[in-house]
Amino acid sequence: MVSLTINNKKVSVPEDLTILEAASRNGIKVPTLCHHPQLTPFGGCRLCVVSVKGMPKPVASCTTTVSEGMEVTTSTPEIEDLRKLVLELILSDHPNDCMTCEATGSCALQELAYAYGVRGEAYPGERRVYAKRDGNPFIERDMEKCILCGRCVKVCDEVQGVEALDFTYRGFRSKICPSYEDDLDCEFCGQCVSVCPTGALTGKQWARRGRYEGVREVDTTCPYCGTGCTLTTHVKGNEIVRVSSKPWTPNEGWLCVKGRFGYKYVSSPDRLTKPLIRRASGEFEETSWTAALEYTAAWFKKIREKHSADAIGGLSSARCTNEENYLFQKFMRAGVGTNNVDHCARL
Amino acid sequence: MMQRNNIEIRVCMGTGGVASGGTEVLAAFRQEVAASGIAASVKEHCSTHQVGCRGLCAKDVLVDVAIDDEKVTYQFIKPDMVPRIVKEHLLENKPVDEWRVGEDYDRFNQKQIKVVLADCGRIDPEEIDAYIAIGGYEAARDVLNNWYPEEVITEIKQSGLRGRGGAGFPTGLKWELGKKAPGDVKYIICNADEGDPGAFMDRAVIEGNPHSVIEGMLIGAYAICAHHGYVYIRAEYPLAVERLKRALTQARERGFLGNRLFGSNFDFDIKVKLGAGAFVCGEETALIASIEGQRGMPRPKPPFPVNKGLWQRPTVINNVETLANIPAIIRKGCGWYASYGTEKSRGTKVFALTGKIRNPGLIEVPMGITLREIVEDIGGGIAGGKALKAVQTGGPSGGCIPASMLDLNVDYESLARVGSIVGSGGMIVLDEDNCMVNMAQYFVKFTQEESCGKCVPCRVGTKRLLEILERITKGQGREDDIERLETLSGGIRNMSLCGLGQTAPNPVLSTIKYFREEYEAHIRDKKCPSKVCKALLVYSIDEKLCKACGSCLRACPAKAITGEKKVPHKIDQAKCVKCGSCFDVCKFKSVMRD
Structure with a gap:
């Protein structure tokens, strides 16, 4: 453990922590745009600079580790002026179209601009202008809103292991792109979308579905596979308008393409919501679960009597949990009386 | 024919020399010397070979003809001049005086002290034997067999050598930190990603004496106990890359790189990594990222490379010029090196002297020399009789020092005090025409x-x-x-x-x-006092002085000038593109520029 003072408050933290982490553990907020607690430090936005006694210049708290006896001040008039300058510079190259931006309300840049009262008018100049084009069905990439914080590049590399994105070009023209500036062609897990602090990366199917007015958050479990990630569905009226996940869930907030974008079946007219039995006429007839299970059990019994239990086989699903799969094989062996049991993952 | 002991003809073939036709001049000398049959009459040694840059590229192709102890240097040599030099100088012993270098060549060299550049312009950079003949690799042999790494570090610390790449960090201290950093795998990297506009010191050293850099790296590697080295060099330096690679191959063949070097237990080898032209890769953490195959982007410091560098291992990064100093310091002792320079800036520094100077080129001067000595004595003053305005040092990271401070000492501290830096060694001289x-x-x-x-x-x-x-x-x-x-x-x-x-x-x-x-x-006045900023210039014709000769009218690419014979011409300001052609061609000084 290391003892240091942050804003004259004595704190004791593990020695490998950064100043930013130490501050945040002790309830002291330091502004940042590029830092993400689940990704390695980047040090690009420079908003988290703090003053450390004995250092000639402000230091980036996200990349500087604590040391014994350090005296940190997270806010001085000089530091706040420098932060304002950085925000001015970022906003001077930003569309500032919050009115129509999908990220409004959940945009870190917007929040900081609001907190600092910065409008991006102090250093007017050229803005990057990019034609919109991205042929994929999931992820909208509006690079004019990109502040090059690098979070998407890091999450794609460090969490997903895909490395679909990286920095390209230099200077003011620096840009984050897939290789050769092609359209995005990846797993479309959308982790990049989930960590983007601005409206540069958003879900295509979320567009114009509702931002925060009248949108409820409902936590649920993803039905797609046995992992059982915790999802947060954002529901407006009775419609899911987008899906996210929270960092303190068992899946640490990360999702795959199905969990994040594959929710439209919920309101699909083709979705089966009640058991159906096909009658002799060939027509499906709605029935109750009890009736449907009794009907199926009766047929199993008939087959077993006529052809023996081994005439029946059971195929289980990867969407079931371990426990469900256990029960299923138990049912097949002990209930039906056959060892003909397998799992779709073996197919 | 006279009896001579030695004849040596040295043709300047750095990038500057090659561009001026050095290759052809060398071929012509070889052919003429062979045809003359002179070699047979020389008792000991007769050779015609290339050498690296000796500094004054503006006078290339420079050729030394050394007969025994008498050396004559010729300037602006073209292949067709070679037969006369061979005939008159070599055969008849009458140097061709009209082609000899002038007084300014001697003045250029007078105040220089050459340590790093001592053998550039003397030895053939593509022949390891030439380097060995002047004592090359002796320092490394001595160090590896008779010195403890700590002794090497102490020697370099006492020499006062500081990093020549720009920051001026004490080299001995850096090595000491590298030595102390825990880890069984360490790296030494030579930073040859020279990128400042107008700077070409490192290129000249590698082109002129690549083995001195290799030997310096070898000694540094021994001092910090590294067995792997990298030279990170710009791909835009094809000749330097070629000579470096050749030198590495030759060193490997002689057993100067590889395993159990010089009979010791020490192993060391060097890989070459080509930079793809990103200036930022001269920054050490970006350079490391680039070697690792990542985009060249700096990483936050700390951790410093000396603790966590290449592949997260302790890594010492030294500049080309820093490393090229090492063999000489070991050979001649730290006291000798420290006798040059000032209290805090020891030794010599190589500068690329460019801009509005009469004798631009590569110079090596003792630290603490005044700017005046560099500009007026070595550089020969401002070209074209104009007035000096400022000297820009340190490239894009540096600053401009005004003419009024010409008596400033050139060392790390003095330059920093006036808001500039020594930097890697770019020195651009600006005159009154520079805005x-x-x-x-x-x-x-x-x-x-x-x-x-x-x-x-x-x-x-x-x-x-x-x-x-x-x-x-x-x-x-x-x-x-x-x-x-x-x-x-x-x-x-x-x-x-x-x-x-x-x-x-x-x-x-x-x-x-x-x-x-x-x-x-x-x-405020919308004027450029130096008449450089185009948008602020207005060209007009003084009707009283205009002789209506029509030369400006013909020279104007925008057809902005009107006039007839005997009628003073006029410039249509709306059409004028401010190229200055009229100003340049007017013989009567009737075109005015404001």
């Missing part, structure tokens, strides 16, 4: 284009800095633009992640400091 706003704009444009894009102050801040400078040079400057430049510069300097951004505002701040009135003239 300081334009100068600042040039350097900021460079750093802006070379910014890696990682941090906001550098990526966006330098862009805004550039835009303000651009509008000032276009006559659209605003009253508070100087303050705006200063505030923005302060922010970029304090907030940028790496040295590139932190120093990018230096050219702006130093020109504002010393040449504020030029900024004010651009902003």
Whole structure:
């Protein structure tokens, strides 16, 4: 453990922590745009600079580790002026179209601009202008809103292991792109979308579905596979308008393409919501679960009597949990009386 | 035919020499010497060979003809001049006086002290035997067999050698930190990613004496106990790359690189990594990222490379010139090296002297020499009889030193005190025709284009800095633009992640400091006092002086000039593109530029 003072408050933290982490553990907020607690430090936005006694210049708290006896001040008039300058510079190259931006309300840049009262008018100049084009069905990439914080590049590399994105070009023209500036062609897990602090990366199917007015958050479990990630569905009226996940869930907030974008079946007219039995006429007839299970059990019994239990086989699903799969094989062996049991993952 | 002991003909073939036709001159000498049959009459040694740059490339192709102890240097040699030199000088012993170098060549060399460049221009850089013949690799042999690594570090510390790449960090101390850093795998990297505009020191050293760099690396590797080395060199230096690779192969063949070197238990080898032309890769953490196959983007420090560098291992990075100093320091002792220079800046420094100077070229001077000695004595003063305005040192990270400070000592401390830096060694001489706003704009444009894009102050801040400078040079400057430049510069300097951004505002701040009135003239009077900023110039014709000769009319590419015979000509300001052609061609000085 290391003892240091942050804003004259004595704190004791593990020695490998950064100043930013130490501050945040002790309830002291330091502004940042590029830092993400689940990704390695980047040090690009420079908003988290703090003053450390004995250092000639402000230091980036996200990349500087604590040391014994350090005296940190997270806010001085000089530091706040420098932060304002950085925000001015970022906003001077930003569309500032919050009115129509999908990220409004959940945009870190917007929040900081609001907190600092910065409008991006102090250093007017050229803005990057990019034609919109991205042929994929999931992820909208509006690079004019990109502040090059690098979070998407890091999450794609460090969490997903895909490395679909990286920095390209230099200077003011620096840009984050897939290789050769092609359209995005990846797993479309959308982790990049989930960590983007601005409206540069958003879900295509979320567009114009509702931002925060009248949108409820409902936590649920993803039905797609046995992992059982915790999802947060954002529901407006009775419609899911987008899906996210929270960092303190068992899946640490990360999702795959199905969990994040594959929710439209919920309101699909083709979705089966009640058991159906096909009658002799060939027509499906709605029935109750009890009736449907009794009907199926009766047929199993008939087959077993006529052809023996081994005439029946059971195929289980990867969407079931371990426990469900256990029960299923138990049912097949002990209930039906056959060892003909397998799992779709073996197919 | 006279009896001679030795004849040596040395043809300058650095990049400058080759560009001026050195290859052809060398071939001509070889052919003529062979045809003359002179070799048979020489008792000991007769050779005709290439050498690296000796500094005064402006007079290339330079050729030394050394007969026994008598050396004559010729300048501006072309292949067709060779037969006469061979005939008159070699055969008849009458040097061709009219082709000899002049007084300025001697003046150029007089105040120089050459340590790093001592053998550039003397030995064939492509022959390891030439390097061995002058004592090459003896320092390494001695160190590996008879010295403890700590002794090497102490020697280098006592020599006072500081990093020649720009920052001036004490080399011995860096090695000591490298030695002490825990780890069984360590690296030594030679930074040859020379990128400052107008700087070519490292290129010349590698082209002229690559083995001195290899030997320096070898000694450094031994001192810090590294067994792997990298030379990170720009791909835009094809000749240097070729000679370096050749030198590495030769060193390996002789057993100077590889396993159990010089009979010791020490193993060391060097790989070459080519840089793809990113200026920021000269920054050590970006350079490391580039070797690792990542995009060249700086990483935050600490951790410093000496603790966590290449592949997260302890890594010492030294500049080419720093390493080239090492063999000489070991051979001649730290006391000898420390006898040159000032209290805190020991030894010599190589500078690329360029700009409006009469004798531009590569120079090596003792630290602490005055700027005046460099500009007036070595450089021969300003070309074309103009007045000196400033000396820009340190490239895009440096600053402009005004002519009034010409008696300033050139060392790390003195230059820093006036707002500039020694840097890697670029030294650009500016005269009254150079506009300081334009100068600042040039350097900021460079750093802006070379910014890696990682941090906001550098990526966006330098862009805004550039835009303000651009509008000032276009006559659209605003009253508070100087303050705006200063505030923005302060922010970029304090907030940028790496040295590139932190120093990018230096050219702006130093020109504002010393040449504020030029900024004010651009902003308030919409005038460029040095007549450089095109948008602020107005060309007109003085009717009284105009002889209506029509030469300006013919020279004008925009057809902006009208006039007939015997009628004074006129410039249509709406059409004028301000190219200055009329001003240049008028014999009667009737075209005025304001």
